[in-house]
Amino acid sequence: MNNIWIRTIFGGLLLLAFQILVVNGLDIDAHIHPQIYILLLLSLPVNLPHWISIITGFFVGYAVDWFSDTQGLHAATLTMLAYIRYGYLKAAIDKDQYIEGIRPVYGNVENVWYLVYVSIFSFIFHFILFILEDFTFNHFGDTLLKILYSSSLSVLLILLIQFTFNTKVNND
């Protein structure tokens, strides 16, 4: 039990550092800003009390804001994501798995379920994030492209991270 929490927190910090120092520095195109740190929120145990995941969302988002001069932007988006995630999990996951309190990560759940889960939340996250960032519908076509490209790349990166680092965690 303890081990899992230490690993979650440590892994979360690594993921945040990776997002802030490496991914945010990617300079591919104006339309590509993948935000992979949402994996941190998405991997929280399914039966975690709702208020804890909302607060986690707020503070993790706040931390990213702190390092990227976007005050409140990520905090607002991730809080909203945490709120939606609770409802989604309640509806979309088996009763048994819910009571057991598994972490919805690759290997713990069905592959297709996981792909759908990550894709939906990646899309929602980038959608809210870029709409809030632009604060206008003037360049909506560009914003939409940004949302599509960034969320697809995020899904890909998140899956790669899961394939690479999540082989042993399953046994815990």
Next chain:
Amino acid sequence: MQNFFLFLRKYYHLFLFIILELIALTALVKFNHYQNAVFYSTANEVSGYLYQKKSDALSYLSLKEENKRLLNNTAVFMNDSLDNHFMMFGTDSFLMNDTMKRPWFSFYAAEVINNTVHRKRNYLTINKGFAHGIEKHMGVISQDGVVGIVIDVSKNFALVMSVLHDQFQVSPEIAGSNYFGKLKWDGMDPRMANIDEISRYYPVEKGQRVVTSNFGSTKFPRNIPIGIVESVKKSTKKPFATIRVKLATDFGRVRSVYVIKNIFKQELQQLEERVEDE
């Protein structure tokens, strides 16, 4: 009363969510009209320190290029532009005389430790703060051209609003013509910006240089390059031409910058205030 507590208990998730969301959105909207919160930006000591470390580690990768640029720059200085009225004061800051042969601006060298170009509002973090004499509202340039304006300062770091920001303002001038307008970045391409408010009857052509003007700015010296005219669109329906400018500074790779101190800023401000009072 009992019911009220029951109600709160039942929906406390929702309330928690709304409260946190409001806090975040307030911060977001407040930051749009920038700001007084150095604690909550990359210019604070914690993230500043982290970015400094990252920058130190990565700076080796671009040493060769940086060296070449410095050599070129030295050559330019030696050749023509600043023949005798250029003085070095130590290695960290120097004074540059303008045509009046009296120092008007002094420059502090600084290093960019964090930088974004692909957001709607872009900022740079530099590794000099008020401990080194940097103040709010100072202009920032690179060897190539205008970079931005300091908007927040902590002890060792400063936050610079880049030209790539929808609230950045500078009055550009078509070199050698005295036509000045308004520079605006449209939020998409980090290499290009637009100039408004130059009449369509002025003969502006592709390839002309765009520089800072003296008009309305105490932040930049005159004739600092902003960019080169890339295209001019004139429509009979509009009084102004739409001029697209290729920016002189390559924001993706700007590393060393100079922060500009206007030595006469206080005097100018006092004068302007006196006029306003009367």
